[in-house]
Amino acid sequence: MSKDIVMETQNLVKKFGDGVTAVDDVSFKIEKGEVVGYLGPNGAGKTTTIKIMTNLIKPTAGHACINGIDVNRHPKEALKSVGSLIGVPGVYSYLTPTELLRYFGKLYGLPKQRIDERIKEVLNMVNLSDWKDSKVGTFSTGMERRLAIAKSIFHEPSILILDEPVLGLDPEGIKEMRELIKSFQEKDVTVFLSSHLLDEVSKVCDSVIFLYDGRVVEKDSVERIDEIMKQYRLIDVELLEDIRKSDLKDMKKIEMIDDVKKIDDSRIRVTKNDGDPGTTAEMLRKIVENGFDIVSYTPEKSDLEDFYVSLIEEKEGAR
Ligand SMILES: Nc1ncnc2c1ncn2[C@@H]1O[C@H](COP(=O)(O)OP(=O)(O)OP(=O)(O)O)[C@@H](O)[C@H]1O
Ligand SMILES: [Mg+2]
Secondary structure (H helix, E strand, C coil), rough: CCEEEEEEEEEEECCCCCCCCEEEEEEEEECCCEEEECCCCCCCCCHHHHHHCCCCCCCEEHHHHHHCEEECHHHHEEEHHEECCCCCCCCCCCCCCCHHHHHHHCCCCHHHHHHHHHHHHHHHHCCCCCHHCHHHHCCCCCHHHHHHHHHHCCEEEEEEEECCCCCCCHHHHHHHHHHHHHHHCCCCCCCEECCHHHHHHHHHCCEEEEEEEEEEEEEHHHHHHHHHHHHHHHHEEECCCCHHHHHHHHHHHCCCEEEEEEEEEEEEEEEECCCCCCCHHHHHHHHHHHCCCEEEEECCCCHHHHHHHHHHHHHHHCC
């Protein structure tokens, strides 16, 4: 028996007036309870797809369906069970989470008692109970984002569509968002989230759809992404002095470093514990602070764009 397909696009196309084809014949199917990463570099068409899926814009051709209902034809019915987070959350700086959620509860037409219950539940879920009566204007970006999620799950949707949920968050905020997404997964909520961070997606998703230039390059399991990610964690570092065994031990103590291997007398291969190029500079600085002089460093792979190109070439070569 086939699993329930809860989200589906069929040959979705979106052209903008100025000749840009933002989404170009995109088809995919998402099963109930899946956590899917919609991954692609800037301008790939992620937000455009999500806007179609939530009926903020209409497709030029093709269909987007939720629970078998065409979103752009019957938006109210199709989006009943959907919660979404798209773009920068509105500015409600003068309101408190309680006031804001009460307002949305009323919009959803929920009875007062249910609204009060639900406010407690969702604020607890997103870890904002202690701030329920603080003004949103005093919140960090991570707290604001969590409040926006609280708002999007208020009506207990079974599908969550999130556009770049970790964008702009600090490492702590990213970690909290990751845990929140995992808690939805446990509740069998289907999550569709876009990101341009391969590493981030590999940490929370079951499967990944790669989008490039408006087209789906591949849909794959997250295990393969982990394999690919390894290449982004390897960096060869050449040091001024010859390396001793004890040096390797010292380097392994550096928090961003998973493993260190000696390649030859003065060169080592470091495995970082994440694939984020941003932490490479920090790691190199730590190596220097530990008394090593760096002559050069070469990331094994550094550019995600290269990765997409190689995926496309691989696919076209197989045809
Ligand atoms: N309203 C619009 N009018 C014209 N072109 C648009 C519009 N919205 C998006 N585009 C173009 O469509 C393409 C896809 O944009 P989209 O925002 O969907 O990409 P994205 O994958 O979300 O990128 P990012 O990672 O930067 O958020 C881009 O070339 C963009 O410039
Ligand atoms: Mg976008």
